[in-house]
Structures are given as structure tokens and as C-alpha cells.
Amino acid sequence: MRIVIDTMGSDLGCGEIVSGALDAVRELGVDVTLVGDAALIRPVVEASKLDAEIVDCPETVTMEDDPISVRSGKKGCSMVTAFKLLRDGKADAAVTAGSTGAAITAATLYVHRIRGVRRAALATVMPVNGGVILVDSGANVDCTPEFLLQFAYMGSFYARSVFSKPEPRVGLLNIGAEDTKGDELHLAAHKLLSEAEGLRFVGNVEARYVTADACDVIVADGFSGNVMLKSMEGVGKFFSAELKKQLSSSLISKLGGLMVRDKLYALKKLMDYREVGGAPLIGISAPVIKAHGSSNARAIKNACRQAKLYTEGHVIPDIAACIDRMKVEA
Amino acid sequence: MRIVIDTMGSDLGCGEIVSGALDAVRELGVDVTLVGDAALIRPVVEASKLDAEIVDCPETVTMEDDPISVRSGKKGCSMVTAFKLLRDGKADAAVTAGSTGAAITAATLYVHRIRGVRRAALATVMPVNGGVILVDSGANVDCTPEFLLQFAYMGSFYARSVFSKPEPRVGLLNIGAEDTKGDELHLAAHKLLSEAEGLRFVGNVEARYVTADACDVIVADGFSGNVMLKSMEGVGKFFSAELKKQLSSSLISKLGGLMVRDKLYALKKLMDYREVGGAPLIGISAPVIKAHGSSNARAIKNACRQAKLYTEGHVIPDIAACIDRMKVEA
Numbered sequence: 308m309r310i311v312i313d314t315m316g317s318d319l320g321c322g323e324i325v326s327g328a329l330d331a332v333r334e335l336g337v338d339v340t341l342v343g344d345a346a347l348i349r350p351v352v353e354a355s356k357l358d359a360e361i362v363d364c365p366e367t368v369t370m371e372d373d374p375i376s377v378r379s380g381k382k383g384c385s386m387v388t389a390f391k392l393l394r395d396g397k398a399d400a401a402v403t404a405g406s407t408g409a410a411i412t413a414a415t416l417y418v419h420r421i422r423g424v425r426r427a428a429l430a431t432v433m434p435v436n437g438g439v440i441l442v443d444s445g446a447n448v449d450c451t452p453e454f455l456l457q458f459a460y461m462g463s464f465y466a467r468s469v470f471s472k473p474e475p476r477v478g479l480l481n482i483g484a485e486d487t488k489g490d491e492l493h494l495a496a497h498k499l500l501s502e503a504e505g506l507r508f509v510g511n512v513e514a515r516y517v518t519a520d521a522c523d524v525i526v527a528d529g530f531s532g533n534v535m536l537k538s539m540e541g542v543g544k545f546f547s548a549e550l551k552k553q554l555s556s557s558l559i560s561k562l563g564g565l566m567v568r569d570k571l572y573a574l575k576k577l578m579d580y581r582e583v584g585g586a587p588l589i590g591i592s593a594p595v596i597k598a599h600g601s602s603n604a605r606a607i608k609n610a611c612r613q614a615k616l617y618t619e620g621h622v623i624p625d626i627a628a629c630i631d632r633m634k635v636e637a
Numbered sequence: 638m639r640i641v642i643d644t645m646g647s648d649l650g651c652g653e654i655v656s657g658a659l660d661a662v663r664e665l666g667v668d669v670t671l672v673g674d675a676a677l678i679r680p681v682v683e684a685s686k687l688d689a690e691i692v693d694c695p696e697t698v699t700m701e702d703d704p705i706s707v708r709s710g711k712k713g714c715s716m717v718t719a720f721k722l723l724r725d726g727k728a729d730a731a732v733t734a735g736s737t738g739a740a741i742t743a744a745t746l747y748v749h750r751i752r753g754v755r756r757a758a759l760a761t762v763m764p765v766n767g768g769v770i771l772v773d774s775g776a777n778v779d780c781t782p783e784f785l786l787q788f789a790y791m792g793s794f795y796a797r798s799v800f801s802k803p804e805p806r807v808g809l810l811n812i813g814a815e816d817t818k819g820d821e822l823h824l825a826a827h828k829l830l831s832e833a834e835g836l837r838f839v840g841n842v843e844a845r846y847v848t849a850d851a852c853d854v855i856v857a858d859g860f861s862g863n864v865m866l867k868s869m870e871g872v873g874k875f876f877s878a879e880l881k882k883q884l885s886s887s888l889i890s891k892l893g894g895l896m897v898r899d900k901l902y903a904l905k906k907l908m909d910y911r912e913v914g915g916a917p918l919i920g921i922s923a924p925v926i927k928a929h930g931s932s933n934a935r936a937i938k939n940a941c942r943q944a945k946l947y948t949e950g951h952v953i954p955d956i957a958a959c960i961d962r963m964k965v966e967a
Contacts, residue, residue: 371815373817435875445812448812448819448820449820449821480864482775482778482859482860482863482864482867485701487703489778489860490778490779490860491779493860513867514863514864514865514866514867514868514870514871515867515868515870515871515874516871517868517871518871518872518874518875519871519874519875529812530812530819530820530861531860531861531864533812533844534810534812534844534861534864534865534868535844535864535865535868536844537812537843537844537845538844538845538847538864538865538868538869538872539868539869539871539872540844540845541844541845541846541847541848541849541869542848542868542869542872542873542876543872543876544845544848544849545765545848545849546872546873546876553897554897559896560896560897560899562893562896563892563893563894563895563896563897564893564897565893566889566890566892566893566896567883567884567890567893567894567897569890
């Protein structure tokens, strides 16, 4: 399996991405094509003594660029180049840590959606209860009930194939459990999901129960999905920092803290997005994984693992085969 | 100061609410009027040997009732009765742990909004960084930009008067920091907030930075505000449970855990909504505090403290005095 990796446009720079890609070559047995500034990539690859194809393309789409720039001003950037290699069959999957908006736009424009899929979405795996899949975690701020229905099916196929959950429980992120809760979008989506065939819909799920094993897949519009994800990230960080502060506040707690250090590390790891690595752009016709903008080498290696699992799990053909169920009559 | 307390419709039952109210009498020096089933209330009051006025009204609006029922079928319920006593000047503030939807509807119908305020909102105090105020945390799922502007002013006055923050920083909950982020509602609200006089607007704030001292007031539509609040609650619980699990997984970590127990308890307390007690229905013309549906006695006592601070902080006259700034020309 060959993974094409966009090495530009992330927070920690090209070298960190290349290191992670090389770790993936070493540990996961994948081949990689590295797209970006060859002058930065080559020394890292040579030092590693590993095989990696390099495609020189220093132009970068940044977090500040308008995502639509991938169609015009930035159409020669490393992300677009990587996605075109994927589209043309020169790789089996693509990984980028660049701008989310640009990734969604470029994947839709150059790799294309699966026929019948209305919108690609970010399917983020939350590291709780063996992996809870959140679709959409931020790609689509404005959604229709049909989008949410499609997110539900796509997330369900992903959970089944990659997380070995034969009948994944699908919940709708809402502000109360009752059928009557939420705004118009969520009321209409609830109705569609209740009537959907081949989907194990468990109803509305409040954000506080997502971490309490209420479902395997949580369906959300991109706005509230993103708010949930980032809230969890924020509280995780806050909790870790406060814990550290509390544990260093006296001699006895420092000593106790040392004794529980490994356990606390295990807990921190559990909450760490870098362990998951990335989120597939679900609904795109070839595997594209969006890694966190602040990804370090470990996160990139794990994103390559995600890419491998997503590809081998044939999520995309599963979605394509069921597309008729995922349409709402106008 | 007299606080009228609706003792019905909460998860833990009337007795728990009455106990909390009596703790408030004892510790905060307030007078209380207890509305609910006198047969349940009287024995608890008599056992306490404290003074408390009892208004017999066993009818209850439940979490399952349609909120609008407070206008017709449930117009004689304890919550409505309590709010009417407040409106008629028989009390200075009201506390309820009943249904949020019913509380907002009943407060709007019977106590009324401050003249010019479009919607009352839940102003929840998140127990981080000395109290971050979230408006709206769940009362209004469908919002206009003007609602969000009003939430910003109201939250700001609350932070100033009750939390002694002379120039509270106001952020808009959004999915990215850049001005161009979000859906139509948030783009329009951002513009209004940027132009608002007498408001220290610090721009869009992502959910992950709300716990990192990015602002003193976070403005949200009720849907995403509720998602944020409940996400934080869920992760807090998840983290506590995992911590407990990790610390009891070996003899040495158990011992270490014992040594840090007090510190961990302090941390847990920091994340506990029962410490805050309740959220004012901001925008209502008299102080109404909505306590959590699962409030125990301690939460109710703390809700009474909130009621006292909110009333003494004259948030309501402050809002009324500035109402002209809070209007958007049609």
C-alpha cells in the first residue's frame, strides 16, 4: 500500500511530518510518497536510510488562505498535488495535516465525492470506549437533514469495517434525549434516522453521554460536532493541567504523584488526539485522512495507520453499495 | 431577602430540595418560601426547627411535560405558583430545579422579560478560571444575531456585578478564531458584537479555549452552548471515573492515590456543577435561578447563594438601563 503525504501547511513544519511518515514506513510496512519542499524533505529521508518517493512542490495552502483558493490561486499547492496523485491511482490513500477547509474543498474538487453523497464529512474517532466515531466534526457548518442521514450511514459503515462493531449504535447529537428536542434540523433528522433501514438508530444523545458508551457513532452537524470535540479537548487539557498543579502543591502529594505517574500518563494518552492520528474525509471516493494541524511525528504515523485501516476496511465500496438508502426524495 | 423555592419536579425529589433550602436559611441568612406538596415539606421543616413559609401546591410540571403546558394544563403547578409569588413581590428571587423548558416558558409568561429583551437565556457559570459565564446554555435553540448581541451585554453585566470583573472579556463561541468562521448566524453576530458599544468583545473563541482563560463571558446559541456545557460535564465524569480506575489498578498506585486523595477531591469539586448551584434566567425582570435537574441539597443551597448574589448585584436594573444599546434596527 502506498500513502501519499502532504508535508506542508501544518503547525510543526515539514520535518515533523516527514519523520512521522518515515516511522510509518518502518513500523507499518507502507510505502510513502512525500509531497512538499524537496529541499526540506530530502535530508530527513536520506538520514533515515529508508525508501520514500519525493515530489517537489513547495507551494503551500495555509490555515489563513480561503479554502476555495485550492481551485485557483493555490491549485498548484502540495495538498492538491497529493490529492491528484491519489485520484490518478499513484497512491492508495492520502494524508494531510493542512487546513481542514482546504482539504475538504480540494478532496471534493479533485478526488470527488462518492456518487450520490451530498457532502463529505470529517469522521473523527474519539478515543473513548474503544472508539466513538463523530460525523461531522467540523467540515459542514450548514447541514440539511439528508446530510445527517448520510453521515449516519457512512459513520456506521466505518465503525463496522474498521472498529469491528457488527451493529454499531448510531446516536444523534442533541440537547435532550426526547424525540421532541432540538431545532428544526434535528427534529427532521431524527425522523429520517428513525425510519432508516439497516441502521441501528438509538435516538438523540446528549453530549454528556457520548463519553458514557451511549453509542458507537454520533451524528452531528459540523458546527455542534466541532464544538463538542473541542470542548472535550479543552476540558482534557484543563483537567491535566489542574491535576499537575494539585499534585505538586505539597511534598506528600508530590510523592504520591510520583507513585501514580504511569497511571496518569495512561489516562492522558487515552485523551490524546495524537494517538488516533486523523479523521477520514468520509464520503470522498478515495481514502483521504485529515491529521490535526498540530500533528507531531507520532500523530502522522498514526494517521498513516488510520489510512491503512480505512483503505483495507473497504468503507468506500460499502458506502457506494448502499447509496440508494441514503437518498431523500425531494 | 426572601427566596421562593419550587420544591417539585426535580430528579431527587422534594425532600432533597427542602433540605437544601433549609441549609440556605441556616448558612446564608435568607428567608424561604417553599412551594410544593405540604405533606412532604412540613415534616422536613419541623425536624429542622427552622422557620420557613410553606405554600401547599402538589401539582408538578415534569421533565416530560410540554413546556407550554404551564400556560394551560399545568398553570396551577408549583413552579408557576412560585413565579407568581415572585412577580407579586412576595419574594425577592425564585429557585427551581424543574424542567428548563417549563422554567423559561413560565418565567416569560408570568414574571415577564425586561422590556426590550427579546429572549431570556440561561447564564450558566462554568467553574473554571474564577467563573466563566456561558449565555445561552440551552434555553434558545433557534437564535438571531440580535439575540446573541443581547446575550453578550447581559452576560457582561452579570460578570461585572456578581464576579467583580470590571471589564469582562466577551467571546463568541465559534468553530475557529478567524472572523470568517462559522455559519450565517455567527458571521452576523460577530459583526454586531464587533460594533457594539461598551462591550469588550475579544472575537470568536473555540470551545477548547473557553477553559483556557480566553474570555470571561462566552456567547452561544442555545444549541451549541448546551453541547459545550454537556461535553465538558461528560469529559469531567469520564476523566474522574478513569482516574479512579487507574488509581486502583495496583497496590502502589492505590497507595499513591491515597496520598493525593485530597488534591483529587479538590479537582473534582472544581468541575462540579453542584458547587455553582444554578443558572439565572437572564433577561427576566426578577431573579429566577434554574438549578440542575439532579440537584442535591448542596446544589440547592448554592443556587440560593446564586439568587442572593444575582439580586444584590442588581444585574436586572443594569440591563434595563442599557436596553437601547441592545437593540438592532429592523
